[in-house]
Every structure is written in C-alpha cells, then in structure tokens.
Amino acid sequence: MAAEVKAAVFERAQEPLAIRTYPTPDAEPDGAVVDLVSSGICGTDVHIWEGAIPFVGPLILGHEFLGRVRALGPCVREPVAKDCMGQPVKVGDLVAVNVIEPCGACRLCQTGGAASCLNLMDSMTYTRSPDEPPHLFGGYAEMTVCPTRYLHRIPDGLPPDIAATFLCAGPTVVRGIVYAGGIGPDDHVVVQGSGPVGLFAALYASKSGAASVTLIGSSSRPLRLELASLLGAGQVLDIRTTSPEERARVIKDGTGGIGADIVIEGSGSPDAVPEGLNLLRPRGRYVLAGQYSDRGAVPLPVHQITFSALQLLGSAQFTAEDRETYLRFMLGVPEAWDAIRRAITHRVTVEQSDQGLRAVRLGEAIKALLVP
Numbered sequence: 001m002a003a004e005v006k007a008a009v010f011e012r013a014q015e016p017l018a019i020r021t022y023p024t025p026d027a028e029p030d031g032a033v034v035d036l037v038s039s040g041i042c043g044t045d046v047h048i049w050e051g052a053i054p055f056v057g058p059l060i061l062g063h064e065f066l067g068r069v070r071a072l073g074p075c076v077r078e079p080v081a082k083d084c085m086g087q088p089v090k091v092g093d094l095v096a097v098n099v100i101e102p103c104g105a106c107r108l109c110q111t112g113g114a115a116s117c118l119n120l121m122d123s124m125t126y127t128r129s130p131d132e133p134p135h136l137f138g139g140y141a142e143m144t145v146c147p148t149r150y151l152h153r154i155p156d157g158l159p160p161d162i163a164a165t166f167l168c169a170g171p172t173v174v175r176g177i178v179y180a181g182g183i184g185p186d187d188h189v190v191v192q193g194s195g196p197v198g199l200f201a202a203l204y205a206s207k208s209g210a211a212s213v214t215l216i217g218s219s220s221r222p223l224r225l226e227l228a229s230l231l232g233a234g235q236v237l238d239i240r241t242t243s244p245e246e247r248a249r250v251i252k253d254g255t256g257g258i259g260a261d262i263v264i265e266g267s268g269s270p271d272a273v274p275e276g277l278n279l280l281r282p283r284g285r286y287v288l289a290g291q292y293s294d295r296g297a298v299p300l301p302v303h304q305i306t307f308s309a310l311q312l313l314g315s316a317q318f319t320a321e322d323r324e325t326y327l328r329f330m331l332g333v334p335e336a337w338d339a340i341r342r343a344i345t346h347r348v349t350v351e352q353s354d355q356g357l358r359a360v361r362l363g364e365a366i367k368a369l370l371v372p
Contacts, residue, residue: 007141008353013051025134027073040064052293062139169196170326176287176315194224197266206232230339
C-alpha cells in the first residue's frame, strides 16, 4: 500500500496547481477509498481555475473520478455497502464517484426536480479543504474518499475509458433531453459545439432515432469534426468556413423551411445562443448544456422567443438515474467505441495536471484524462 498519495491542489485562480502529498487514508464508516483509474478534466474545472466560477482554495478540483474501490468502511447505514443506485459494491469494483447528492427533502426533490436540489451545494465533497483529514475529497488525486452512497458502480462489460470519456457531459445532455421531452423519429436536431458535450449529443441524438443530426463546430482541430461525423452527425457545418446566415439557410433547407425541432448548445460560446435560437422552428426546444459560467451579456431576440413560443431549457446538473442511463447507453453502442476512444486526446498524470488544464483551456484537447 502506498504510504503517500499525490494530489493537485487549487489554491488561487490563475495560479499553478500545487502538488501535495497526503497519507493513504483509511475508509470511514459507510465510506470508501477509491484508487484512480482516470479523472476527467472538465470545462467547469477550467472556469474555476480562471476565476469565472468563484471557488475558494485550497481544494482538489475534479468531479469526473473513475476508479476501483480500494477499501470500504464498516457499514452503518446499510447491511451491505451500496452505491447511489442501491447496487451492492465491493472492493475491486470499478466505480464513478459522485461529488454531490440531492437532499431528497426539499421542494424540488419532492416534485421530480432532484437534479436541481435546493441543497446540492451542502452535499458537495470537493469544496472541502484538503487541509482537513482525510484530505482527498476531489478528483485530481491518486485516490479519493467519499461516502459509499456517492459511488456509482460501472456496468460489467463497459471499458473504463469508454465510461470516462463523457462521464459528466453525457449525463448532462441526458438530463437536458429529459427536460426537452425526449427525441423522436420526426425530430431534426442541431448540435452546437464539437467538444465532449457536443460530440455526445450528436451520438445520443443519432442513436435515439432523430430524423437528422447536424453539428456546428470548428475545424481549428479537424479531428473534432471528423469524430462528429463518425458519432452520428449526418451533416457537419464548420464555423470557420460558413457564416451564421449560411448555416441558418442550410438548416431551413433541410427541414422543409421550418427549422430544427431541437437545438442542443454545447459550445460554451455566448455567440452560439442567439444563433441557436434562430435555427429553431416555432415551439422549438433549445437545450443549454454548455453555458456554465458568466461569459458576458448575450443579446437575446426576446420577441422571437415570444412570437415563436420557443422553449429554453438549461441543464447543468444530473441525477444518478441520468448517469445510469448514460452508462447503459455507452454499453449498448460498442460500434462507436473506436471513435469515442479517439476523443481522448490527452492523458496526463496528477503531477501534470496543469498541462491538462492548459490543453483543455486552449482547445487543444477534446477530452483530457488524469491517469496513474
């Protein structure tokens, strides 16, 4: 057993992460210690590092931890250790590690809105200071600790790298599609963005039987658009070679002059929002899954929203059920696994966390993972 565990600690915005070592933790009652298999670097981590989401250090970033259970503490709440879905877990199991849980008691939890629980922040683990034992509360570390009920057992047969690629983006899109009422065989879907959110949205829409899937992205890294096509986008529009007016014309022409039924925003660019609204048919649904921090004011065509009765739906958090839907979906698309693996463009160690963050921030990485 390792005597010390490395972690990359966020201290202040826009400063290098500090590599610290901590003692190997013991599992607390109803708790787990999990060894790192991979930990995704999410756009949210970049926003925190930049200061756009004002978190106070020290803390260990990372909410996409995938690992194997090293130790389980004595069971107090349950006769046997169970994950967030009520599934038994044991030492050696491959698990994802949640960083929040809904309270189950607030008005939203009681009325089907657990993904937006009013008390989510009270349950967040990785905002705890690593100065407090057992220290390892976030994902940028070689081990993490959490309550056993924060674990999510990965289905047998699902490769770890496939589970990890869209571990946050995937369930976020799933939740947004639930809010939008699902995707039907007559739905024309447009996806904005060719990062993890956009690529998963294209795959999910395609496999859900959409009438058409068009992805709008950038060829600044050509692999992004290549993967979009491989993952199910029947048409890919490059923002570097087309104008918003040209893209709108293509969408209208492909939908009988009506417009898209659903637009999924996954780019994080404020400029995408007014364009996305303009691509919708009357009563169309706009799912915003990429605007996770304040990037400035966006000019909204509110008259168009009113007269076309457009529906705007945000999706930032998700439930354990959404992640289970994601995991089962990924298990069921083995024909896409080769393309999904190609989306993992960067693998770095905990000591190289700054390099991974930089690659994501500059758009060099499609998906970056911390690995042992």
